[in-house]
Amino acid sequence: MTDALRSAGFRTHIETSGAHPFSGDWHHVCLSPKKFKPALTDAFQRADELKVIVFNKHDLTWAQEQAAKAGPDCALFLQPEWDKRDAMMPLIVEHVKSHPRWRISLQTHKYLNIP
Numbered sequence: 035m036t037d038a039l040r041s042a043g044f045r046t047h048i049e050t051s052g053a054h055p056f057s058g059d060w061h062h063v064c065l066s067p068k069k070f071k072p073a074l075t076d077a078f079q080r081a082d083e084l085k086v087i088v089f090n091k092h093d094l095t096w097a098q099e100q101a102a103k104a105g106p107d108c109a110l111f112l113q114p115e116w117d118k119r120d121a122m123m124p125l126i127v128e129h130v131k132s133h134p135r136w137r138i139s140l141q142t143h144k145y146l147n148i149p
Contacts, residue, residue, distance in 0.1 A: 039060045041058035049085070052077025056084060067100055075103070083109040085139055088122045101135070 035060035036046045049064040050056075052073030056063075067073040074088075078084075080088035084104050086097035092111070101110050112129065115120040130136045 050077065052081075056080060065104070069096065073100075078103040078108075079105060081105070082107050083111060085111040085113055087113050087115050088126055089115045089118055090122075091125055091144065094125065097129075097136075098133070110136045111140040112136055116141060116144055 039046055040059060040061075041123065045061045046059065047062040047064070048058070048060050049066055051068045051071060052065045053068070053118040055074065056076065060080075062082045063080050064083045064085055065073060065077050065078075065079070066087065066114040072128075081104055084115060086100060088094060088097070097110075097112060101108075104110070112126045114126055126138055130138055
């Protein structure tokens with residue numbers, strides 16, 4: 035499927051938890067691992083960006099552990115879980131200030147009330 039898209043001139047992007055083996059040929063991989071189902075090692079090696087959802091303070095430590103598995107050119111993003119955003123954003127901002135390789139990711143569509 036990705037071969038046909040690429041042949042037609044499309045760029046192929048995927049966001050995945052990385053818990054299952056890859057299929058297809060992707061231009062860009064966003065890895066968003068989940069604590070309850072670990073990502074495969076190959077997923078970290080293929081990731082162009084790592085996005086960690088922050089539900090609580092401990093997730094920032096877990097995010098650092100996940101980042102250590104990613105390549106040096108992998109972009110790192112922290113995103114507050116939507117229902118916890120008010121409590122988590124100050125923690126995320128402080129973490130990014132202390133760890134400048136990380137950036138903040140937001141679910142802009144939710145702020146704009148777009149389903």
